Amino acid sequence: MAGKVFFSVSMSLDGYVAPEPVPVEDLFVPGKQDDPGVQRWMAQWMELQQWVFPLRFFRENLKLGEGGEEGRDNDIARETFERTGASVMGKRMFEGGALAWPEEAPFHTPVFVVTHEKRDPWERPGGTTFHFVNDGIETALDQARVAAGDRDVRIAGGGATILEYVNAGLVDEFSIALSPVLFGSGVRLFEGVDASRVALEPVRAEPTPRVTHLTYAVRER
Amino acid sequence: MAGKVFFSVSMSLDGYVAPEPVPVEDLFVPGKQDDPGVQRWMAQWMELQQWVFPLRFFRENLKLGEGGEEGRDNDIARETFERTGASVMGKRMFEGGALAWPEEAPFHTPVFVVTHEKRDPWERPGGTTFHFVNDGIETALDQARVAAGDRDVRIAGGGATILEYVNAGLVDEFSIALSPVLFGSGVRLFEGVDASRVALEPVRAEPTPRVTHLTYAVRER
Numbered sequence: 001m002a003g004k005v006f007f008s009v010s011m012s013l014d015g016y017v018a019p020e021p022v023p024v025e026d027l028f029v030p031g032k033q034d035d036p037g038v039q040r041w042m043a044q045w046m047e048l049q050q051w052v053f054p055l056r057f058f059r060e061n062l063k064l065g066e067g068g069e070e071g072r073d074n075d076i077a078r079e080t081f082e083r084t085g086a087s088v089m090g091k092r093m094f095e096g097g098a099l100a101w102p103e104e105a106p107f108h109t110p111v112f113v114v115t116h117e118k119r120d121p122w123e124r125p126g127g128t129t130f131h132f133v134n135d136g137i138e139t140a141l142d143q144a145r146v147a148a149g150d151r152d153v154r155i156a157g158g159g160a161t162i163l164e165y166v167n168a169g170l171v172d173e174f175s176i177a178l179s180p181v182l183f184g185s186g187v188r189l190f191e192g193v194d195a196s197r198v199a200l201e202p203v204r205a206e207p208t209p210r211v212t213h214l215t216y217a218v219r220e221r
Numbered sequence: 222m223a224g225k226v227f228f229s230v231s232m233s234l235d236g237y238v239a240p241e242p243v244p245v246e247d248l249f250v251p252g253k254q255d256d257p258g259v260q261r262w263m264a265q266w267m268e269l270q271q272w273v274f275p276l277r278f279f280r281e282n283l284k285l286g287e288g289g290e291e292g293r294d295n296d297i298a299r300e301t302f303e304r305t306g307a308s309v310m311g312k313r314m315f316e317g318g319a320l321a322w323p324e325e326a327p328f329h330t331p332v333f334v335v336t337h338e339k340r341d342p343w344e345r346p347g348g349t350t351f352h353f354v355n356d357g358i359e360t361a362l363d364q365a366r367v368a369a370g371d372r373d374v375r376i377a378g379g380g381a382t383i384l385e386y387v388n389a390g391l392v393d394e395f396s397i398a399l400s401p402v403l404f405g406s407g408v409r410l411f412e413g414v415d416a417s418r419v420a421l422e423p424v425r426a427e428p429t430p431r432v433t434h435l436t437y438a439v440r441e442r
Contacts, residue, residue, distance in 0.1 A: 013397075013421065013437070014411035015236040176234075178399075180423045180437060184416030190235035195405030200234065202401045205433045207426030214433060216234070216401060 002145060003152035007162045008080050008175040009189065010048050010211070016186035017159045019044040024092065028099035047181045051210035052077065063102045072208050080175070084109060085151025086144040088137075090161035091115040094130065104128075110147040112140040114161060137164050159187045167194045171218050173203065178212040197221055223366060224373035228383045229301050229396040230410065231269050231432070237407035238380045240265040245313065249320035268402045272431035273298065284323045293429050301396070305330060306372025307365040309358075311382035312336040315351065325349075331368040333361040335382060358385050380408045388415045392439050394424065399433040418442055 009017045019041045026032040027041065052058050056068030057078040068074070086109050089097075094113045097105070104126035105111075111130050114137055122130040133140040144153045155165050165171050176189075197220060204215040230238045240262045247253040248262065273279050277289030278299040289295070307330050310318075315334045318326070325347035326332075332351045340353040354361040365374045376386050386392050397410075418441060425436040 013435075014409075014414065178435075180421040182411055182414050182416045182419055182421065184411070184414050188235075190403055190405070193235065193403050193405050195235075195403045198403055200401040200403065202428075202430070202433075205426075205428030207423075207428075209423070212423075212426045212433065212435060214234075214399075 003083075003085060003148050003150055004172040005141065005145075005153045005155065005165070005170055006083075006173045006175065007155040007157070007165070007171060008177075009157065009159075009162070010052070010177040010179050011189055012048055012179055012181045012183045012186075014182045014184065015188045015190060016048075016183040017157070017162075017189045018048075018187040019183065020186050024096045024099065027096065044181075044183060044186065048179050048183075051177060051179065051208070057081065061106045063104060072206065072213075073210060076177075076206075076213055080154075083152045084154040085148025087111045087154045087156040088140050088144050088161070088165075089113055089156040090158050091117070093156065093158045093161070105130075110144070111156070112144045112147075114140045137161070137168065138170070141165070141170055159189050159191075162189065163192060166198060166218065167192075169197070169218075169220060173215065173217050175213060175215045178214055180211070224304075224306060224369050224371055225393040226362065226366075226374045226376065226386070226391055227304075227394045227396065228376040228378070228386075228392060229398075230378065230380075230383070231273070231398040231400050232410055233269055233400055233402045233404045233407075235403045235405065236409045236411060237269075237404040238378075238383075238410045239269075239408040240404065241407050245317045245320065248317065265402075265404060265407065269400050269404075272398060272400065272429070278302065282327045284325060293427065293434075294431060297398075297427075297434055301375075304373045305375040306369025308332045308375045308377040309361050309365050309382070309386075310334055310377040311379050312338070314377065314379045314382070326351075331365070332377070333365045333368075335361045358382070358389065359391070362386070362391055380410050380412075383410065384413060387419060387439065388413070390418070390439075390441060394436065394438050396434060396436045399435055401432070 011017050022037050022041045026038050051073055054069045055074045055077050056070055057074050059068040105124045105128040108127040113132050115132050119132040155162050199219040199221045201217040203217050206213045232238050243258050243262050247259050253259055272294055275290045276295045276298050277291055278295050280289040326345045326349035329348040334353050336353050343351040376383050420440040420442045422438040424438050427434045
């Protein structure tokens with residue numbers, strides 16, 4: 001049986017999944033961290049994702065050391081990881097991640113990067129292999145489905161890539177960790193959504209002290 | 222003891238509290254209902270508020286007849302009404318409502334309308350009296366606080382008026398009924414929010430089958 005196609009993101013209450021973009025290199029290259037724009041980006045990102053950082057699963061997976069919190073947030077983060085047999089991501093997310101992830105990248109599965117760059121697969125220790133797909137989102141998804149087998153395919157991000165898949169009718173389900181924060185500006189998840197085509201069906205809603213976990217199935221209108 | 226200042230709205234998952242505006246008269250004046258823009262407005266509004274219409278409390282309060290659903294959605298709608306000792310609203314909401322509400326307007330308390338129009342108080346059967354305040358949002362709120370006594374003041378709407386109060390630091394708490402719908406365009410609740418000033422603290426989150434009820438306290442950063 002084929003798996004589902006889903007995405008799972010943290011979103012501010014006003015609908016943002018990332019701060020106003022700054023050059024990817026500025027976020028991770030030493031010497032740029034004092035820039036006020038970079039500091040604002042980092043502060044907003046930390047606030048959006050604040051429910052994730054203390055989790056035992058996150059700390060393990062990012063090689064940040066022992067310990068960390070257990071509980072429902074941790075279970076949900078782990079379940080999201082375990083259901084995922086392959087991921088798809090956009091070029092910008094890959095480029096930022098390549099600078100930020102540890103050598104043992106946190107996917108431990110095949111990852112398909114939608115990009116114009118022609119490049120051989122890039123194998124990382126720990127089971128993550130990045131494949132570079134040059135002929136569009138549908139091909140990337142087809143390859144990810146095959147790689148995932150009966151597990152699910154996660155559209156990992158960023159926001160624009162997720163929305164392309166939603167508007168193409170290719171997403172079955174999604175989860176949002178709604179964070180108690182307002183951004184006022186940044187990258188809106190649903191900016192440009194084809195609302196005449198996409199209907200939502202609530203699947204699950206579960207609040208924890210830090211965040212509200214919401215899951216919806218996507219239906220065609 | 223003074224009450225709280227709060228608002229309570231239905232919001233789409235992409236952050237809208239109303240469809241793209243159409244002229245207020247077009248929504249309620251016979252003969253305009255066939256206009257495609259008006260039909261789209263109505264369809265989106267109905268979808269956003271779909272959790273409200275079946276409720277027993279809503280049907281009673283709008284004089285739509287006996288019956289209707291009980292349960293948590295109904296309790297929450299009734300609690301929101303019962304805590305409210307006075308309301309504040311913007312001119313556009315008043316003008317639309319004046320065409321839409323029954324003669325026995327659904328507030329049953331004093332309502333303070335922020336407007337440039339000079340007008341004597343307008344008393345309706347059933348306890349609603351509209352007062353027209355010409356010198357700004359703070360004066361309107363001061364008058365509403367006095368009228369509410371130890372009950373709470375509700376900033377009723379619309380979205381722009383709510384945001385003025387939020388940005389002025391005058392809102393203590395708010396509730397959002399997050400509806401499983403995407404608008405893609407319309408009136409965004411938090412468009413223009415002063416994110417550098419407003420911090421949120423989660424108070425309560427309660428999903429029902431139709432909607433997710435979220436309550437936050439507003440804190441200054």
